[in-house]
Amino acid sequence: MTQTNRQILLVSRPQGAVTPDNFKLVETPLGALGPGQVRVRNHYLSLDPYMRGRMSDAKSYAEPQPLNEVMIGGTVGEVVESNHPAFAVGDKVVGALGWQEYGTSDGVGLHKVDDTHVPLSAYLGVVGMPGVTAWYGLNKIIAPRAGQTIVVSAASGAVGGVVGQLAKLAGCRAVGIAGGPDKCRYVVETLGFDACVDYKAGNLYPDLKAATPDGIDGYFENVGGEVLNATLARMNAFGRIALCGMIAGYNGEPTPITQPSILLRSRLLVQGFIILEHLDVWPEALRELGGLVAQKKLQYRETISQGLESAPEAFMGLLTGKNFGKQLVKLI
Amino acid sequence: MTQTNRQILLVSRPQGAVTPDNFKLVETPLGALGPGQVRVRNHYLSLDPYMRGRMSDAKSYAEPQPLNEVMIGGTVGEVVESNHPAFAVGDKVVGALGWQEYGTSDGVGLHKVDDTHVPLSAYLGVVGMPGVTAWYGLNKIIAPRAGQTIVVSAASGAVGGVVGQLAKLAGCRAVGIAGGPDKCRYVVETLGFDACVDYKAGNLYPDLKAATPDGIDGYFENVGGEVLNATLARMNAFGRIALCGMIAGYNGEPTPITQPSILLRSRLLVQGFIILEHLDVWPEALRELGGLVAQKKLQYRETISQGLESAPEAFMGLLTGKNFGKQLVKLI
Numbered sequence: 151m152t153q154t155n156r157q158i159l160l161v162s163r164p165q166g167a168v169t170p171d172n173f174k175l176v177e178t179p180l181g182a183l184g185p186g187q188v189r190v191r192n193h194y195l196s197l198d199p200y201m202r203g204r205m206s207d208a209k210s211y212a213e214p215q216p217l218n219e220v221m222i223g224g225t226v227g228e229v230v231e232s233n234h235p236a237f238a239v240g241d242k243v244v245g246a247l248g249w250q251e252y253g254t255s256d257g258v259g260l261h262k263v264d265d266t267h268v269p270l271s272a273y274l275g276v277v278g279m280p281g282v283t284a285w286y287g288l289n290k291i292i293a294p295r296a297g298q299t300i301v302v303s304a305a306s307g308a309v310g311g312v313v314g315q316l317a318k319l320a321g322c323r324a325v326g327i328a329g330g331p332d333k334c335r336y337v338v339e340t341l342g343f344d345a346c347v348d349y350k351a352g353n354l355y356p357d358l359k360a361a362t363p364d365g366i367d368g369y370f371e372n373v374g375g376e377v378l379n380a381t382l383a384r385m386n387a388f389g390r391i392a393l394c395g396m397i398a399g400y401n402g403e404p405t406p407i408t409q410p411s412i413l414l415r416s417r418l419l420v421q422g423f424i425i426l427e428h429l430d431v432w433p434e435a436l437r438e439l440g441g442l443v444a445q446k447k448l449q450y451r452e453t454i455s456q457g458l459e460s461a462p463e464a465f466m467g468l469l470t471g472k473n474f475g476k477q478l479v480k481l482i
Numbered sequence: 483m484t485q486t487n488r489q490i491l492l493v494s495r496p497q498g499a500v501t502p503d504n505f506k507l508v509e510t511p512l513g514a515l516g517p518g519q520v521r522v523r524n525h526y527l528s529l530d531p532y533m534r535g536r537m538s539d540a541k542s543y544a545e546p547q548p549l550n551e552v553m554i555g556g557t558v559g560e561v562v563e564s565n566h567p568a569f570a571v572g573d574k575v576v577g578a579l580g581w582q583e584y585g586t587s588d589g590v591g592l593h594k595v596d597d598t599h600v601p602l603s604a605y606l607g608v609v610g611m612p613g614v615t616a617w618y619g620l621n622k623i624i625a626p627r628a629g630q631t632i633v634v635s636a637a638s639g640a641v642g643g644v645v646g647q648l649a650k651l652a653g654c655r656a657v658g659i660a661g662g663p664d665k666c667r668y669v670v671e672t673l674g675f676d677a678c679v680d681y682k683a684g685n686l687y688p689d690l691k692a693a694t695p696d697g698i699d700g701y702f703e704n705v706g707g708e709v710l711n712a713t714l715a716r717m718n719a720f721g722r723i724a725l726c727g728m729i730a731g732y733n734g735e736p737t738p739i740t741q742p743s744i745l746l747r748s749r750l751l752v753q754g755f756i757i758l759e760h761l762d763v764w765p766e767a768l769r770e771l772g773g774l775v776a777q778k779k780l781q782y783r784e785t786i787s788q789g790l791e792s793a794p795e796a797f798m799g800l801l802t803g804k805n806f807g808k809q810l811v812k813l814i
Contacts, residue, residue, distance in 0.1 A: 374742060378742065396746050404743060405742070406742065407739035408736060408738045409736050410706060410736065410737070410738065414727070414728050414754040415535075417753075417756055418754050419751070419752070419753050421749075421750075422750050423749055427749070
């Protein structure tokens, strides 16, 4: 019996904002599995801001997503057929099989995971790339010391939520920046941050100042734009900024850093990073994050859209901040 | 016989550009030397861009220069009277005795120097704070590797000239940015840089691109403003920027960083620094720099104005790029 795979292709590059017609849903027959290959039924797709960069063909750290091919992206699922000695039917695996119901892999980049104590979807979030991103930026760039004030933007998101919780575990004051009272309440009440500033309330700098009475020692940047300018103005001497995301600029509207002299005046360190270039830290980070999730010491939240066909709209929502926590697409 | 000291005081804070009436020349009698004190006849005053920051009372890394007191600044001179066991009449000393003909010190911050192989004035430049600034930013932040391209702004200046020459000694391609054909010719022909871009020629970005065919791996920033924006656009992945000066912004006209996303896209490191906070490196740096000067492996140039009364105008010239190499005031 020939099975059918459903896939979403990128068929055009966005001019400004991403639109539904950048994508196309297609049905394709699943071919026979070749030698050494493994077939995975994807359970969840991960949607992440970095995908927006890959959709453009501007010069970047990574090759652009090719047109008329399956959209890239992280996935978790279950092995349904295997000609590969390392994978058996029923294995749960995390990988980057893209926006499709079935992925076929030679095993490279596919990792078995244990969902006994950690839910499968968490391997795309808090115990996956977003979690490791948070862990690296906080521990390797910001290097917080107890008593310092650490601020993170997009604080209710998959990365930001982990940054603040790890900062709290390190004995710091954790302050989030998020959009809207619901997200801010979640950041404080569920994630345990000391404070959260609602950047949509129209009072960003005064609110941030009030939330950081001792200034800011470390800033984890997921957003860019005006939030970065407000935070820079509160940085203490020798502050460190881990630059992880510039979502505000992805649609081609760069927001300048208006007062660059603060970088010198406060002797700041700014370090941009891409977590896939720091694979050496992944095992240590994942071990620590998985342990914290299993012990319920790390909270997280997911926004789950249903069905492959919902992925484009969910992705557009992610880029405009409509998600709440890690954005996933559930396929099964 | 009562001797007279001549001093220049800061009597008002600049509103925008520095003007002559921010300063006042006064004559004061020299009092008797107290116990443990040493009196120095200053031979040279050092004029440096950081002084502009101290003239303002805006929040900064250092206390502002108080009004109606002698302008701060580095000096070299000769001990003319001493009640201090570590200093004898005739000793040559470097210190920070300010804009005056005679300085009186308790010895703290005063260091004996040897002018047998290194000219006295060099201790205010290439073998002084500017030289150590260059050494630190290049070696400790940029950390160049042979074959990389290192760019420095204000390349004909006291700091910039040393940065490029040390980069050449490290096997790098050294590219300067300076104002005008004379400075650029000096940077290439006398200092031995591989190329120099004249930012006044009105073609900054294309000229910089032509001079850095392989992009830029390390940038030593003395200037800020449009030069920083042009350089950022040429930075290679994992580039390092040592942020030492933002002279373009000192008059209260900040120039934004227009495309901050490059910081993330190229995973750049930016580190602001103040050399007085890194006293641990001074002995090693000064030893190396002094050795290179004595061996004639490090070239430098000085612009010397004559007499204490010339200091304000020379300082204003420094801030607008009129000097050529290290700006000094010769008192004797």
